[in-house]
Amino acid sequence: MASKYDAIVIGAGSVGNPTAYFLSKAGLKVLVVDELSSSGQGQNKSAIGGVRATHSDPAKIQICLKSIEIYSEWQKNTGTHIGWKKGGYCFPVYRQKEEDILKSILSIQKKHGLIIDWFESNKIKKVVTGINEKGLIGGTFSPNDGQVSPLLASESFTNETMKLGAEFRYNESVTGLLFDRNNSTVKGIKTNKGEYMADSIVNAAGAHASTICKMAGLDIPINPDSHEAGITAPLKQFLDPLVVDIRPGVEGKTANFYFGQNSEGPIIFCYTPIKIFPGEDRSCTSEFMPIMARRLVSLIPRLKNVTIRRLWRGLYPMTPDGVAVVGKPSNVEGLYLGIGMCGQGLMMGPGVGFNLSSLITEGKPAMRKEVFDLLSPDRDFYSGKKEALK
Ligand SMILES: Cc1cc2nc3c(=O)[nH]c(=O)nc-3n(C[C@H](O)[C@H](O)[C@H](O)COP(=O)(O)OP(=O)(O)OC[C@H]3O[C@@H](n4cnc5c(N)ncnc54)[C@H](O)[C@@H]3O)c2cc1C
Incomplete structure (x- = not known):
C-alpha cells in the first residue's frame, strides 16, 4: 500500500x-x-x-520582506550560519531615465513596507565604496536587503x-x-x-x-531561459550592498548588471541578456566574461585586477x-x-x-x-x- x-x-x-x-x-x-x-x-x-x-x-x-525576516533571524533561531549579510541593495543612477524609473516606484515600495530612499551622489559614494563617481547622479538604497548562501x-x-x-x-x-x-x-x-x-x-x-x-x-x-554568473577569488570585505545597474550595457547586449561581495569575500556577479537564451542549455558562453568584466570595472574601477574563479549558467523559471x-x-x-x-x-x-x-x-x-x-x-x-x- x-x-x-x-x-x-x-x-x-x-x-x-x-x-x-x-x-x-x-x-x-x-x-x-x-x-x-x-x-x-x-x-x-x-x-x-x-x-x-x-x-x-x-x-x-x-x-520578500518575510523572506528577509526568516533569513536574517535563521542563525539566531537555529544556530546555523547560512551566509546572511545585511548590506542592503543599491541601484546607482547615471542617467535621467533610470532616475525617473526608480523615483516613480518609491511611493509604492514605501507603501508596502519597504525601507528605501533616494540618495544623492555624495551619499551613494559612501554606500558603494570605490564606485565610479563620473556622471553619478544618485541612486536608491534599501538597507535591510542582503545576501545569503x-x-x-x-x-x-x-x-x-x-x-x-x-x-x-x-x-x-x-x-x-x-x-x-x-x-x-x-x-x-x-x-x-x-x-x-x-x-x-x-x-x-x-x-x-x-x-x-x-x-x-x-x-x-513556465518556460526556462538561461543566465550566466561568476565569482572572483575572495577579497577583504569592502563592498556592503548588492549593486544593481539598470542601464543597458554599452555593448548593446545586456540589460541589468548586478553584483555584490558575499559574506566569504568573493565578488559574485550576473547580468540579464537583452536577447534571452530560451531552453535548458547551461554551457557557458564566450561573450559573458569580457562583457561582464567591462561592466564591473567601469562601475568599480578598483576591481580591475581581480581574479575570476568560476563561471556558470543556470535557469530562470520564467512566467510571461x-x-x-x-x-x-x-x-x-x-x-x-x-x-x-x-x-x-x-x-x-x-x-x-x-x-x-x-x-x-x-x-x-x-x-x-x-x-x-x-x-x-x-x-x-x-x-x-x-x-x-x-
Ligand atoms: C545565474 C543566476 C543567478 C541568480 N541569482 C539569484 C539571486 O541572486 N537571488 C534570487 O532570489 N534568485 C536568483 N536566481 C534565480 C533562482 O536561482 C531561481 O529563481 C530559484 O532557484 C528557483 O527556485 P525553485 O525552487 O522554483 O527551483 P529549484 O531550486 O530549481 O528547485 C526545483 C527542484 O525541483 C526538482 N524537480 C523538478 N522536476 C521534478 C520532478 N519531476 N520530480 C522530482 N523533482 C523534480 C528539481 O530537481 C529541483 O531540485 C538566479 C538564477 C540564475 C540562473
Whole structure:
C-alpha cells in the first residue's frame, strides 16, 4: 500500500525546502521528493545569493520582506550560519531615465513596507565604496536587503525540516499525479520508484513546474531561459550592498548588471541578456566574461585586477509577466503551486513557503489575501502588464 503523508512537496529547491520546513513546523507529516541527488541541486545553487524586497510588485515586496525576516533571524533561531549579510541593495543612477524609473516606484515600495530612499551622489559614494563617481547622479538604497548562501541555506532548511520529522527522497522523479475517483482532487504522486498519498501536494518543481501542472490538466506557462554568473577569488570585505545597474550595457547586449561581495569575500556577479537564451542549455558562453568584466570595472574601477574563479549558467523559471505563480488553482483540489520564480526564487522562497504553509494548514495565506492574489495561478499571464523593476 502507498505510504500516506499530510503533504508532499515536489522539488527540494529554493521554494520546496522552506515550504516543507514550514509545513513540518505546523505539525504536518511531510514528504519531499527530488529527482536530483540532494537538496538545492536544481536552480537553487545557480543563484548569486541576492535577497531583496526592492521590487515594484506589491506581492513580491511583501513576500520578500518575510523572506528577509526568516533569513536574517535563521542563525539566531537555529544556530546555523547560512551566509546572511545585511548590506542592503543599491541601484546607482547615471542617467535621467533610470532616475525617473526608480523615483516613480518609491511611493509604492514605501507603501508596502519597504525601507528605501533616494540618495544623492555624495551619499551613494559612501554606500558603494570605490564606485565610479563620473556622471553619478544618485541612486536608491534599501538597507535591510542582503545576501545569503544558496547552498548553506538549502542544506540548513533540509536539516531543520528533517529534525521536524520530514522525509526526503532523492534521485526520485515524479512521473504522474494520482486523483480521487471523480478525477477532481489530487490525492498523491507517482514516481519512478513508487506511489505516495497526501491531502496536499505542492508543486515546487522550478524549471520543470509546467510538466507537473500538465499532469493536473493545468496549462501554466513556465518556460526556462538561461543566465550566466561568476565569482572572483575572495577579497577583504569592502563592498556592503548588492549593486544593481539598470542601464543597458554599452555593448548593446545586456540589460541589468548586478553584483555584490558575499559574506566569504568573493565578488559574485550576473547580468540579464537583452536577447534571452530560451531552453535548458547551461554551457557557458564566450561573450559573458569580457562583457561582464567591462561592466564591473567601469562601475568599480578598483576591481580591475581581480581574479575570476568560476563561471556558470543556470535557469530562470520564467512566467510571461515576470511574476511568480503561488497559491491554489481554483479548478483543481489538493494541488498548490509555488512556481515561476523567474530570477528571484531564492529571495522569494522562504516567504512563499511561509504563505503556502498557512494556506494549506489554515485555509488562508499569512499575508493580506488581496496582495497574495496578485500571484494567483488563475490570473491572465498575458495581460501585457509587466513588473517595472524585474
Ligand atoms: C545565474 C543566476 C543567478 C541568480 N541569482 C539569484 C539571486 O541572486 N537571488 C534570487 O532570489 N534568485 C536568483 N536566481 C534565480 C533562482 O536561482 C531561481 O529563481 C530559484 O532557484 C528557483 O527556485 P525553485 O525552487 O522554483 O527551483 P529549484 O531550486 O530549481 O528547485 C526545483 C527542484 O525541483 C526538482 N524537480 C523538478 N522536476 C521534478 C520532478 N519531476 N520530480 C522530482 N523533482 C523534480 C528539481 O530537481 C529541483 O531540485 C538566479 C538564477 C540564475 C540562473
